Amino acid sequence: MQAVRQCSACARHAAGGLVRNQDVSLLQRRGAACIRYLSTSEKRKSGVQKPGDLTNPTHISLASFGVSHGLWQVEDLSHNSLIRRAASVLTDSSSAFLSQATLALMDALTDYSKAVHSRITFQKRYLASLGKMSPSEEESLQRAISGWRAEAAERLNECKHYDSTWINAVNLSKMAAQAAHSSGAHQASILVQTNIQVAQSQVEEARKLSAEADKKLAETKVEEIQRMAEYNAFLEGSEEHEVHEAYLRED
Numbered sequence: 001m002q003a004v005r006q007c008s009a010c011a012r013h014a015a016g017g018l019v020r021n022q023d024v025s026l027l028q029r030r031g032a033a034c035i036r037y038l039s040t041s042e043k044r045k046s047g048v049q050k051p052g053d054l055t056n057p058t059h060i061s062l063a064s065f066g067v068s069h070g071l072w073q074v075e076d077l078s079h080n081s082l083i084r085r086a087a088s089v090l091t092d093s094s095s096a097f098l099s100q101a102t103l104a105l106m107d108a109l110t111d112y113s114k115a116v117h118s119r120i121t122f123q124k125r126y127l128a129s130l131g132k133m134s135p136s137e138e139e140s141l142q143r144a145i146s147g148w149r150a151e152a153a154e155r156l157n158e159c160k161h162y163d164s165t166w167i168n169a170v171n172l173s174k175m176a177a178q179a180a181h182s183s184g185a186h187q188a189s190i191l192v193q194t195n196i197q198v199a200q201s202q203v204e205e206a207r208k209l210s211a212e213a214d215k216k217l218a219e220t221k222v223e224e225i226q227r228m229a230e231y232n233a234f235l236e237g238s239e240e241h242e243v244h245e246a247y248l249r250e251d
Contacts, residue, residue, distance in 0.1 A: 084184050091173075092188075093176075094175075094176040095191070097172065098169040098196065105166045105203055108162045109210045110206060112213070113209045119145060119149055120217055127224055166199075170196060173195065173196050176192055177189045
């Protein structure tokens with residue numbers, strides 16, 4: 001039994017992976033040791049041991065077949081098998097690329113939405129305080145509005161940059177899924193297709209938030225136009241009223 005385990009270990013070593021040149025000599029030495037051990041064990045059981053039996057062609061042929069059979073199993077890594085492995089590696093890499101691109105785009109969209117909402121907050125505060133602010137307060141609010149406007153513009157440029165990268169990542173993942181399916185790596189193909197669906201869902205939600213921020217900003221701009229028109233009309237009316245009062249005083 002111990003001899004069988006030793007020979008089995010040799011065969012497993014041969015079939016465990018791609019065999020390098022230096023591994024062949026090692027397997028040959030282990031095979032020879034297994035031959036000697038098997039021969040010695042058989043002779044001990046029979047009580048007779050002949051030196052010539054250690055080199056018996058039948059024993060050598062059987063052991064050689066065991067080792068060569070292990071080597072044949074390693075060499076059975078066909079082109080199709082290697083292509084399936086490579087396709088699986090490709091799907092893993094494309095999924096990692098897609099994950100990073102999705103995260104970058106979502107962060108950019110979120111930062112853009114925050115910048116737009118901050119601009120809206122200060123802009124509404126400014127409109128509500130028209131005619132009630134001191135010059136320094138008005139300047140401070142205008143400076144804050146300009147700052148958030150610039151911030152939103154910068155974040156929007158990031159969104160465009162990462163959106164392009166994300167689209168490339170999605171297309172690459174689709175090609176990887178198709179290649180995996182064609183090569184027979186069906187599980188890898190299904191996995192990357194699932195990752196694409198998840199990424200598209202996450203980006204869609206982030207885009208909805210940024211679209212809502214843009215909508216509110218547009219509404220605020222309309223409100224700003226109306227409020228400024230009312231305020232200018234009020235100022236003009238006040239000036240006319242002041243001129244009329246001055247005229248009456250002169251009379």
